[in-house]
Amino acid sequence: xTNTDNTVAVAMRNVSRTYGDPANPIHALRDVSVDIRRREFxxxxxxxxxxxxxxxxVMAGLDEATSGQIWLGHNPIVGIGDTARTILRRxxxxxxxxxxxxxxxxTADENIRLPFVLAGRKPTAEQEAxxxxxxxxxxxxxxxxxxxxxxxxxxxxxxxxxxALAGRPTIILADEPTGALDTRTSREVLTLLTTAAxxxxxxxxxxxxxxxxxxxxxRILVLADGRIVGEYRGLDxxxxxDLLINLQGAAA
Ligand SMILES: Nc1ncnc2c1ncn2[C@@H]1O[C@H](COP(=O)(O)OP(=O)(O)OP(=O)(O)O)[C@@H](O)[C@H]1O
Ligand SMILES: [Mg+2]
Numbered sequence: 001x002t003n004t005d006n007t008v009a010v011a012m013r014n015v016s017r018t019y020g021d022p023a024n025p026i027h028a029l030r031d032v033s034v035d036i037r038r039r040e041f042x043x044x045x046x047x048x049x050x051x052x053x054x055x056x057x058v059m060a061g062l063d064e065a066t067s068g069q070i071w072l073g074h075n076p077i078v079g080i081g082d083t084a085r086t087i088l089r090r091x092x093x094x095x096x097x098x099x100x101x102x103x104x105x106x107t108a109d110e111n112i113r114l115p116f117v118l119a120g121r122k123p124t125a126e127q128e129a130x131x132x133x134x135x136x137x138x139x140x141x142x143x144x145x146x147x148x149x150x151x152x153x154x155x156x157x158x159x160x161x162x163x164a165l166a167g168r169p170t171i172i173l174a175d176e177p178t179g180a181l182d183t184r185t186s187r188e189v190l191t192l193l194t195t196a197a198x199x200x201x202x203x204x205x206x207x208x209x210x211x212x213x214x215x216x217x218x219r220i221l222v223l224a225d226g227r228i229v230g231e232y233r234g235l236d237x238x239x240x241x242d243l244l245i246n247l248q249g250a251a252a
Contacts, residue, residue, distance in 0.1 A: 008037055012032055040203060112131065172202055194216055215236055
């Protein structure tokens with residue numbers, strides 16, 4: 001794919017996800033239809049319990065939609081087998097999750113390279129240069145030989161970020177990627193995500209509660225009670241926090 005490709009990275013149509021007893025269901029997502037485009041940085045906001053993590057998990061094929069359809073590029077991911085879904089995920093998606101999901105028995109460097117190992121390929125020279133750039137930008141070069149248990153929460157988060165960005169996947173799904181980071185490192189991560197979208201044409205979906213983090217995005221989707229209730233562009237942090245406060249007022 002070229003850098004001018006702004007086609008859809010993930011398309012969701014009429015997706016619902018219901019948990020629990022069918023007689024008394026929890027509607028985590030209700031009839032959500034949305035596109036996440038390549039070259040675009042989308043922030044997903046909304047109150048706790050509004051369905052943000054569920055949306056990411058379902059988009060990634062880590063959790064099964066109760067109804068509706070989802071495409072990763074041109075490939076449907078609902079109703080295909082687990083193996084097919086795993087392969088699609090491995091080649092197309094980079095994850096940065098609330099829990100970092102690093103492999104505890106591998107060093108930081110081995111964790112970063114794991115997606116390449118699983119895919120049975122070696123990083124190209126260009127990918128090696130990109131990994132080196134990411135590691136340096138995020139200040140973890142000295143920590144590469146350490147196990148996750150020997151790293152701080154913020155350092156583990158940065159390792160997970162390098163791993164997700166390293167292979168330049170079609171889409172990066174990030175659930176509160178800056179939650180465990182200090183201000184300076186947060187800005188660095190947000191700048192890298194912006195670069196990934198602008199220069200490398202990747203699609204980004206980032207869940208955040210932080211109006212400053214969301215202001216780096218091109219587009220903000222607001223979820224409430226399992227539905228998309230708003231879509232905004234060009235807001236500054238102040239406008240974003242006013243929006244969230246009003247939303248909570250309306251729900252109370
Ligand atoms: N595995 C599960 N079983 C039952 N209910 C669940 C499950 N996962 C999520 N839920 C429920 O679905 C709803 C949406 O949860 P979700 O984790 O998507 O919220 P969120 O917007 O990510 O919240 P937060 O900002 O707190 O991370 C909540 O009511 C939650 O309790
Ligand atoms: Mg969540």
